[in-house]
Amino acid sequence: MKASWCTLLVVLHLVLLKAQLPKTDVYLADFDRMADQPALLSLQYLNDFNPNGYNNQAKFINKDELFLTVALETQQITDIYHIDLRKVQFYKFTDTKSISEFSPILDPTQNRLTTVRIESDGQDQSLWSYPIDRSDAGFRLFTQLKNVGYYTWIDDVHVAMFLVGSPHNLAVGNTKSGDVVMIIDNIGRCLKSDSNGLLYFVHKVNPTFWVLKTYNIMDKSITNICQMPSDKEDFDLVGDGGVITADGSQLKFYDSKKNKNWITIADFVFLGIKNINRPSVFNNRVVFINNK
Numbered sequence: 001m002k003a004s005w006c007t008l009l010v011v012l013h014l015v016l017l018k019a020q021l022p023k024t025d026v027y028l029a030d031f032d033r034m035a036d037q038p039a040l041l042s043l044q045y046l047n048d049f050n051p052n053g054y055n056n057q058a059k060f061i062n063k064d065e066l067f068l069t070v071a072l073e074t075q076q077i078t079d080i081y082h083i084d085l086r087k088v089q090f091y092k093f094t095d096t097k098s099i100s101e102f103s104p105i106l107d108p109t110q111n112r113l114t115t116v117r118i119e120s121d122g123q124d125q126s127l128w129s130y131p132i133d134r135s136d137a138g139f140r141l142f143t144q145l146k147n148v149g150y151y152t153w154i155d156d157v158h159v160a161m162f163l164v165g166s167p168h169n170l171a172v173g174n175t176k177s178g179d180v181v182m183i184i185d186n187i188g189r190c191l192k193s194d195s196n197g198l199l200y201f202v203h204k205v206n207p208t209f210w211v212l213k214t215y216n217i218m219d220k221s222i223t224n225i226c227q228m229p230s231d232k233e234d235f236d237l238v239g240d241g242g243v244i245t246a247d248g249s250q251l252k253f254y255d256s257k258k259n260k261n262w263i264t265i266a267d268f269v270f271l272g273i274k275n276i277n278r279p280s281v282f283n284n285r286v287v288f289i290n291n292k
Helices: 013-018
Strands: 024-032 038-045 054-062 064-072 079-084 090-092 099-107 111-116 125-131 139-141 148-153 156-164 169-174 180-185 187-193 199-208 209-216 222-227 235-238 243-246 251-254 263-267 278-283 285-291
Touching: 024 054, 024 263, 054 099, 054 278, 054 285, 064 099, 079 099, 090 139, 090 235, 099 148, 111 148, 125 148, 156 187, 169 209, 199 235, 199 263, 243 278, 251 278, 251 285
Parallel strands: none
Antiparallel strands: 024 038, 024 285, 054 064, 064 079, 079 090, 099 111, 111 125, 125 139, 148 156, 156 169, 169 180, 187 199, 199 209, 209 222, 235 243, 243 251, 251 263, 278 285
16 A cells, blocks of 8 residues: 655543544654754655544654554544655554554564553553564563553663553563562653663653653663753654754754753744654654644
8 A cells, every 4th residue: 555745741542542532643854963963954744644633653663664653534443554754655564453552662672563552441551562574463561560651662671661640650661570660750651762771751840840861770870861841741862962852833952962951953833833742763864743
């Protein structure tokens, strides 16, 4: 199947399913010198195949391929789609009846895809692992957990998870032992890890003061990085010490080794793009979501 290319703050995925899923668009921005002095080169609209539906949580596989969470315009169940930017093709990776998948991420082996699933009971939020070749139906990780909202891999064994609750909690699970350790509460939905095994997360210290922090699984230390722009919890890592976030119509960049301030590297307000979230980076490319 071919196609031409021409959320909300943290809530339970369950709430999204019961309510109308928001209409969202996906864009690909190419930059020059992304890790140093980012300069916008081009912008591409990616969801011609689903212009009035839900398109979210885009994640790079490599510079030319993405996984994307999709619900077509008439549906409330989400599936994971594979997007090939170079070939201009897409296909549905998952098609599980009465089950929604979110948050696709390749695991460290690069041979399996992990997702958050809302099970057929409409309540159980689980973490699943699927083979990339789709040779079987996959298996569930951390079977004792029923409230996984978001997650990221820290290394081959450890998974950081946002556990939905009051308050929301950061937990780290060991896939070999099955053990899950609680780290800190009042966190944002976005979790990222770097090549050194540091976990990055947003700590919502109070309603108006949100801080980007790191957690070191080796010595259990937590370190402050910077204050996030007001009410912003989505981010991704860029190069060695860089961070990108979205703020309204803008993409902003922070370099911990240089200016110590957030700077605007692109503003798309003239295109009617006013509600950017969930930026994802691969080298000089940024894919992001715009809520209509």
